[in-house]
Amino acid sequence: MMAKLFSMLVLIGAVSAQSVIVQKGNVQHQAQPLRQGMYATQLDGQSYLLIPKSTVDSLLQRIELLQAEQQRQQRIIAAKDSLLKAYQNVEERARQYIAVQQQLLHVADSLYVGYKQLYKDARALIGYGKYALWGQVSLARLGNPASWQALGSVGIGFQNWMVGYQFGTQFQGISVGIRWPVGW
Numbered sequence: 060m061m062a063k064l065f066s067m068l069v070l071i072g073a074v075s076a077q078s079v080i081v082q083k084g085n086v087q088h089q090a091q092p093l094r095q096g097m098y099a100t101q102l103d104g105q106s107y108l109l110i111p112k113s114t115v116d117s118l119l120q121r122i123e124l125l126q127a128e129q130q131r132q133q134r135i136i137a138a139k140d141s142l143l144k145a146y147q148n149v150e151e152r153a154r155q156y157i158a159v160q161q162q163l164l165h166v167a168d169s170l171y172v173g174y175k176q177l178y179k180d181a182r183a184l185i186g187y188g189k190y191a192l193w194g195q196v197s198l199a200r201l202g203n204p205a206s207w208q209a210l211g212s213v214g215i216g217f218q219n220w221m222v223g224y225q226f227g228t229q230f231q232g233i234s235v236g237i238r239w240p241v242g243w
Contacts, residue, residue, distance in 0.1 A: 079109060191216035193223070201229060 079090035079098045090098035090109055098109040182188070195212040202208070210230060214223025219239065225232040 081107075081109070189218055191221075193221065195223075199227070199230070201227070 079092075079100075081088045081090055081100050081102065083102055088100050088102060090100040093099050093108075096111045096114060100107050100109065193214050193216060195214075197210045197212065198207050199210050200207055208227055208229065210225055210227040212223050212225045212234065214221055214234070216222075216238065219237050221234075221236045221238060223234045223236075225234055
């Protein structure tokens with residue numbers, strides 16, 4: 060069919076500004092102008108358009124450009140879809156990570172509260188408080204010639220710090236110390 064159409068187009072008669080005649084075999088058909096350079100005709104009951112080759116070439120070139128642009132846009136869309144999927148995966152992993160961190164924080168908080176209560180209970184059992192009064196009796200070798208003498212000491216304590224006053228028959232002094240609990 061296309062071969063017939065091309066042969067008919069080759070056989071187009073004289074073209075004037077007013078009329079175009081298409082000849083098929085021995086029969087001539089008048090083409091009606093549609094727009095500038097475009098004509099329509101009827102051949103064997105079918106409608107045909109007659110378009111100049113330069114217009115067809117221009118349209119084909121525009122079609123190729125539009126197809127190239129369409130392919131470019133499809134690649135851009137595919138890349139953006141890929142990025143969107145990657146972002147969604149990162150977001151999902153971040154949500155999972157946050158959920159795990161929240162669970163860990165809850166466990167750590169409950170452990171902290173538990174250990175804090177355990178410390179308070181142990182301190183109550185041991186009898187170790189923030190404030191303390193203490194007394195002490197010691198033997199020391201003092202004097203010349205050295206002899207054993209009894210010394211007394213009284214003091215106060217705050218948490219692990221202790222301050223005391225020491226006294227004896229020939230001795231007086233102040234002591235400052237620290238207490239380190241060893242855990243038994």
